[in-house]
Amino acid sequence: MKTYRLGSNEGVYAPGVVRWAKECYWNEPDRPALRNVVMGWNVPEAAVEALLSGAAPYTIEGETVVFSHEE
Structure with missing residues (x-):
């Protein structure tokens, strides 16, 4: 199991991006674009899908999204 940490910066608040992507993930045609946004943190597609x-449940530590996924 690998743990991923999606950090924020001056222009991107990671918890907000993940929340937005999860809320829109029900719309199947949008899924590839949403996955690409989160894959920008260098996370494999299978982990992003989870x-x-x-x-894959996640937690928020300060301004960082933390989750784990089987490789």
Whole structure:
């Protein structure tokens, strides 16, 4: 199991981006674009799919999203 940490910066608040992507993930045609946004943190597609679909729970530590996924 690998743990991923999606950090924020001056222009991007990671918890907000993940929340937005999860809320929009129900719309199947949008899924590839939403996955690409989160993959910008250098996270593999399978892990992003698990995060956005709700299969991988996450926590927020300050301004960082933390979740784990089997590789």
